[in-house]
Every structure is written in structure tokens, then in C-alpha cells.
Amino acid sequence: MSLAIFDLDNTLLNGDSDYLWGKFLVEQGIVDRTVYEQANQRFYDEYKAGTLDIFEFLAFSLKPLSEHSMDQLNSWHAQFMRDHIHEIMLPAAQTLLQDHRDRGDTLMIITATNSFVTRPIAERLGVETLLATEPEVVDGRYTGRVAGTPTFREGKVKRLDEWLAGSQHDLEGSWFYSDSHNDLPLLEMVSHPVAVDPDAPLEQHATMKGWPVMTLRDPSGEPRQLGE
Numbered sequence: 001m002s003l004a005i006f007d008l009d010n011t012l013l014n015g016d017s018d019y020l021w022g023k024f025l026v027e028q029g030i031v032d033r034t035v036y037e038q039a040n041q042r043f044y045d046e047y048k049a050g051t052l053d054i055f056e057f058l059a060f061s062l063k064p065l066s067e068h069s070m071d072q073l074n075s076w077h078a079q080f081m082r083d084h085i086h087e088i089m090l091p092a093a094q095t096l097l098q099d100h101r102d103r104g105d106t107l108m109i110i111t112a113t114n115s116f117v118t119r120p121i122a123e124r125l126g127v128e129t130l131l132a133t134e135p136e137v138v139d140g141r142y143t144g145r146v147a148g149t150p151t152f153r154e155g156k157v158k159r160l161d162e163w164l165a166g167s168q169h170d171l172e173g174s175w176f177y178s179d180s181h182n183d184l185p186l187l188e189m190v191s192h193p194v195a196v197d198p199d200a201p202l203e204q205h206a207t208m209k210g211w212p213v214m215t216l217r218d219p220s221g222e223p224r225q226l227g228e
Contacts (some may be wrong), residue, residue, distance in 0.1 A: 001104045001105060001106060002103070002105045002106070002172070002173035002174055002175065002191075003105065003106050003108060003166055003169050003170075003171065003174040003175070004105040004106065004107050004174070004175045004176060004177075004195035005101040005106070005108045005109075005110055005174065005176040005177070005186070005190065006097070006108070006109050006110070006115075006127070006177045006178075007109075007110065007111060007159070007176075007178035007179060007180065007183055007196075007217055008109050008111040008113065008118060008121065008178075009111060009113060009179075010094040010123070010179040010180065010197065011093075011177055011178055011179045011180075011196045011197070011216070012092070012097075012125060013085070013088045013089065013090065013121070014088040014090050014215070014216075014217060015045065015084075015088035015122060016076050016113075017064075017118060018061065018112075018113040018114070018117060019040060019044045019116050020038035020080075020085070021061075021080060021084075021117045022036065022037075022061065023037075023040070023084060024079075024080045024083065024084055024228045025086070025172070027063055027077065027083075028124075030064060030065055030068075030076070034049075034108065035122050037180065039060055039209075041202075042050075043057045043060065043061075043140055046185075047182070048199065050181060050201070051182075052152075052182075052192070054112070054150050054152045054153075054155070055146070055150075056193070058114075058146045059144070060152060062112070062114065062142065062144045062145065062146065063116075063144045064118060065135055065142035065144065066141065066144035068212065069141070070140060070141065072128075073116065073142075076208070077116070077117075077120060078120075079095055081120060081121070081124070081156050081220070085121055085124075086215065088218060089124075089125075089223075090216045091221035092215075092216040092217070092218060092220075092221055092222050092223045092224075093125070093170070093216045094125070094175045095223055096177070096185075096216065096223045097125060097126065097127065100175070106129070106169060106174070107127045107128075107129065108127065108129040108130070108131065109122045109125070109127050109129070109130050109131070110130075110131040110132075110151055110159070110160060110186070111130075111131070111132050111133075111151060112132075112133055112150060112151050112152040112155075112156070112182075113132060113133065113211055114133045114135050115130065115132035115134055115135065116133070116134055116142070118130060118134055120133045121147050121159045122147065123220075128220075129158050129163075129172060131151050131156070131160060131163060132151055133146060133150040133151050133152070134146065134147040134148055144176050149171075151185075151187050154181070154185045155223065156183065156185065156186045157189060158187050158188065159214075160170060171189060171190055171191065172191065173191050174190040174192065175191070175192040175193075175194065176189075176190040176192070176193055176194070177194045177196045177214075178193075178194075178195065178196060178198075178199050178202070179195070179196050179198050179199060180198070180202060181198075181205065183200040183202075184202070184205060187202075187211075192212075193206075193214055194211065194213075195211055195212070195213045195214070196212060196213075196214055196215070196216055197214075197215050197217055198213060198218060212225055213225070213226045213227060215224060
């Protein structure tokens with residue numbers, strides 16, 4: 001039984017849940033539109049360019065969680081799922097996940113986006129094991145700070161290593177599917193790295209390495225390997 005690891009945003013989803021959560025906050029008037037919208041776009045652009053300061057971003061993105069109760073946040077998240085997440089779910093992603101289930105593989109999502117945003121999405125996808133950036137909680141409220149290592153770039157490797165140390169799994173025969181060059185540290189570690197609808201730097205790297213390049217956005221709704 002192998003470990004099948006999946007990035008979430010722009011891999012299993014046809015969009016970025018972290019960016020869309022920020023957009024949702026703006027739409028609902030929960031945050032100041034002008035200030036938040038500009039910062040949200042800047043951080044997203046920096047992520048795509050590979051220049052993101054993850055701790056600066058987390059100080060920005062986790063602050064709204066600290067300003068509201070869990071009940072209110074969960075209510076907003078349910079609406080967020082209806083308004084933004086359902087429409088970016090990919091049928092081919094569901095097929096790919098099921099293919100690995102049918103093989104008996106253990107499924108995991110590993111994402112830099114925080115667990116408040118992503119856990120309900122992972123549950124909707126039927127993936128129980130989620131490694132995500134963890135917002136700190138004290139006395140039942142988010143503090144606006146991060147707990148432990150963010151699952152970003154080399155942080156994904158560190159958090160996965162910690163998880164493996166407490167499990168019966170290893171990386172023999174493992175898979176990792178991702179769209180982003182930010183995930184190269186983990187892609188280089190697994191037995192079967194796969195570039196999924198990759199950004200330009202990852203596509204170039206995957207081609208050089210001879211890694212499979214696939215799309216989950218084919219109109220057929222089926223996973224399709226590119227270049228065949």
C-alpha cells in the first residue's frame with residue numbers, strides 16, 4: 001500500500017481556496033475591501049512568482065480568524081463552500097482520487113493553505129489525512145498566529161517527515177501530484193512525482209526530469225496525461 005499525496009489548490013481544485021477565502025471576506029464586508037483586496041492579490045502574485053514570505057502572508061491571512069467566534073467563522077465557511085468551492089471542484093480529480101483508493105493507497109492532502117479553510121474541502125473530497133498550515137487556537141478562539149511549521153515549500157517536507165515518523169508509512173512507491181514549482185522539494189522526494197496543470201517553472205522542470213505531466217481540467221472529466 002503506497003502513499004498518494006495531493007496538493008490542493010490549482011491541483012485537485014480549479015482555483016486557489018486561500019485566495020478565494022480572501023475574496024469571500026471582501027464580498028461579505030468582513031474586511032476592508034480596498035486594503036484587503038490589494039494585499040490578497042499581492043500575496044497571491046508573490047506565491048506564483050516563488051517570492052512569498054510565508055510568515056508575512058500568514059500574519060495577514062490569519063488575522064481575520066482571530067476577530068470572530070468559531071461559530072461565526074464556521075457559518076461563513078459553509079457559505080464559502082457553496083459560493084466558491086463547489087464550482088471549482090474537478091470531476092477528474094475525484095476520478096484520480098478514486099483510482100488510488102481502488103489500488104489500496106493511503107490518500108493525503110498536503111497544502112500551504114490553513115486547515116480552517118481546507119479541512120472541510122478535504123472532507124468533501126473524501127480525504128481523511130490533511131497536512132495544512134495550522135492556525136493557533138487558545139481557549140477556543142484563533143489567535144492570528146501559526147502553530148508549528150507552515151506546510152509551505154520545505155515546510156511540506158518537514159511536516160510530512162514528522163507525520164511519517166508517527167505512522168506505519170514510508171515513501172517507497174509514493175506519489176505526489178502538484179501544480180506548483182513551490183512544491184519541488186517534496187516532488188523530488190517521492191517515487192512518482194506528477195506535475196498537474198503545472199505552472200511554467202514546474203512544467204519546464206518536469207520535462208527536463210521526464211516526469212509525467214497531466215491535466216485534471218479536460219472537458220471529458222477524466223485525468224489525461226499530456227504529451228502523449
